[in-house]
Amino acid sequence: MCKTELYAQSGVAMTCRSYQEYKEMFMLKEGLLSNGRILDIASGASSFTAELNQKGYEAIAVDPLYTLTSEEMYDLGKKEIKIASQKLSQNENLFIWNDYKSLKHHDEIRERSLNQFIESYREDNNKEKYISATLPFLPFDNDTFALVFCNHFLFLYREQFDYKFHLDAINEMIRITQKGGSILIYPLVDFKDGIYPHLNKLIDDISEIGINIKINKTEFRFLPSATNFLTIEK
Template sequence: MSKAEFYEQVGVAMTCRSYGEYERMFLLEDNFLKKGKILDVAAGASSFIAEANKRGYDAVAVDPLYDLTVEQMTLHGQKEMKEATEKLTKNVSFFSWDSYKNLEEHDKIREDAFKTFLNHYKENSIEKRFVAGTLPNLPFDDGTFSLVLFNHFLFLYQEQFDLEFHLRAIQEMIRVTKKGGMIRIYPLVGFKNERYPYLDELMEVLNDENTIVKTTDTTFRFVPAATELLTINKL
């Protein structure tokens, strides 16, 4: 199988990750989760927000899908998970299963995360934890968040979005992050299992007197080349 066939994706898929996966992807630690308000960007149907708030953290999510009703979200999520399972089944040997026992466990984590998300999404009218919004324009004031998390979108879809979009998207996340806050982005590879080709250029542009940008090894393993996360500290 060629690199071009590693994982075929048309359009942007709904991400659906668990709190435990977030911990490993982003190397989350209690000491900086407690520092202030947390934002999960392009969060899709992940259960992180529900679990984070249950643990006493102040967390909100933003995604263009959050204008869907609960019924629409349920049907959309079920369709997305079914399609993802079919794709993974065809390409099991090309993924690293260090973070999962097997495909069955992977799918069970997805299903549980989706159920947890839906239960919390139903309470959104009261909680206001899910905000509809699309990069590169986030509906938040400057310096709102102490921690911004961003998984399985930006660099993953590198063939659909150009360097300018990547730059504007990250600059927007920097805008809504308060001084002393942090942004963490994972993964840094695309669907061909290759590191984003403009990552060094992007980091050079973003690294200035107001930010420190660096890559860090992560403990999460699934896409073989996705061994790093991008960390941005706002000074």
């Protein structure tokens, strides 16, 4: 029996997530952030990179949308927040609200994150912090980053991207990660709240090239089955 789609999605959405959400999703410890340069992939209008740089870390975000002006990004962000809120309201009882408390609180976080992002994005005149790029090809040298994040993109959109794309995308992340660095990916489910069906194969294929890959528990809760994140250590 097929699972019902919790959240109907066509195309890839732009999200506006906060530093605090990343911290909770990935169970982040401050020490991990201090190891070197940080990259956030498919960052959209999330304020994670802006907040990291404010805290003194060296962080960069990539997203194909970063060819847009700040005004265009802001308009798109406002539109996406409204669309997401409407979709969530239709199945509100299917989600776990421990962390967000309510749909209203969820939307307020999105609004704040969008505003923080736009302020930082507008100041980045030379496009040094916000770089337009699309997986599985990233414009960075080998061994550039100590810590790489990718949330709410891989696995979530598994009906739009095949296994080869997922494997190629992760291999690209491994290429740009420093030896001793880490890649963190969340969630491991799709929009039907089903675990990525090729996860075990992916873990085996990555392990075969001598890379340590493991599934970790997260205390963050929203999608009912999104209880884990993936850690890849180079």
